[in-house]
Amino acid sequence: DQQVKQNSPSLSVQEGRISILNCDYTNSMFDYFLWYKKYPAEGPTFLISISSIKDKNEDGRFTVFLNKSAKHLSLHIVPSQPGDSAVYFCAASETSGTYKYIFGTGTRLKVLA
């Protein structure tokens, strides 16, 4: 049973517009959520995170929103740039426990110039 789900395998967005990537989770014990970006033939790189005590975290063009009651988080990229084209993974962990990071299946974002 998948604890972290990314239901959109792919997304295409025009350059300059907003990209919204979504993630759902089922385990209410998760208290830390992260987004990673992955280019082909490279390891995933950390992008942005959010603690369960917050509902929003911003870092430049990237904002993550957390809706705990809905067990849903989203990553907004504004404005989208061609260099943002990559696979984005959502991940969740229990920071009071074993620090296991459980990942979703990923969303491939393509930003069109």
Place this chain on the structure above:
Amino acid sequence: DAGITQSPRHKVTETGTPVTLRCHQTENHRYMYWYRQDPGHGLRLIHYSYGVKDTDKGEVSDGYSVSRSKTEDFLLTLESATSSQTSVYFCAISDRGPEAFFGQGTRLTVV
């Protein structure tokens, strides 16, 4: 970049042979992880370690074993490789969060 080195970076092996992948870190981080990445499945946790000689199973541990005799090294062993273990394997490290840092990956092909 976090100091994580995976070796080998590419390997082709035959079904039924044992294979060991190595992850080496220079960050002195407590936690180390092995993931596999497959199309349609994303990144799935195989095993992880929370200290020297302390390891536990992840989501897809069958057919894999791990060992951590030193803080800096985490070994993943496929006792008898099968074609279903053809994948890209990533090692990651963390130090009680918030994020984990990943290595470059090892592409393993079992023929």
